[in-house]
Amino acid sequence: QAKARRGNALCFFDPQMQAAINERAQLESDLRQALASDQLVLHYQPQCTASGDVLGAECLVRWQHPERGLVPPGQFIPVAEGSDLILGIGQWVLRAACRQLAAWAHQADCARLRLSVNVSARQFRQDDFVCQVDRVLQTTGASAHLLTLELTESMVLDNVQDAIEKMDQLRAKGVQFALDDFGTGYSSLSYLTRLPLHTLKIDQSFVRHLGERPADNAIVQTIIGMGRNLDLAVIAEGVETQAQKDLLAGYGCDLYQGYLLGRPAPIEVLQALLAREVASAA
Ligand code: C2E
Ligand code: MG
Ligand code: MG
């Protein structure tokens, strides 16, 4: 029966499916409009050392929708990734982040701050990805040494040789790479040593139940140990409680990101956090 249905798929009209298709098309066209009329905004989530110093922040895109309010990336990035829209969004995010880095260069308290930018598969796969990043660095005047690009395992494994070449070229300019959502993908460990990575990001799904699920404690401990052996920095994502942070610190985790340290927020919030840090150090 399933086979017969599949054979008729082209004549089969499903109003629910049609509605979903229409909604997606509408979202795509709204997004195109959003990109053209500057409705995207960046939020910044602090990344801190064990002692609480802010090392920098991850840039997380949001859509300031005229009617729907602030739309989280989970509601539009997957749609954008289905088309070339993600290229425009990716460019916009990179440029906004680099403009911020360039602006900070003139502020004594902020000049050392790093920014981390998420790259999507379609962006990274482009032949001229390296040139694009280089061009944004040039035009904004941002220091490549303060920029981290976040990749995921599947993006790299898609074509390991190509990934290594692109990463090597950008690393030569000073750009660092972090492996995002680490542990959730293929976790083929043999390629890890071949990649010019700087940081492993432990996925928040392992951090969430730390202290409650012995298996997660073991995984997190293993990732941190692996990072140490491979000379990579390790950052834990999704740190929400002091108990989680204490456990991670005990395992030797280098860096922390999560609601405990600060939620993703507009740039003013990050700068206020820094101002407090500077004031308490003085
Ligand atoms: P990600 O890069 O793994 O980002 C981490 C996500 O975890 C962010 O969600 C962040 O707000 C959330 N998070 C951080 N700390 C905590 C915590 O303590 N508890 C909990 N429950 N969540 C926490 P967000 O901002 O909704 O972003 C979701 C995903 O959207 C990102 O995952 C990333 O894959 C994608 N994304 C965001 N911005 C961009 C972008 O500019 N370009 C691309 N290509 N993807 C982006
Ligand atoms: Mg990320
Ligand atoms: Mg992540």
Ligand code: MG
């Ligand atoms: Mg994630």
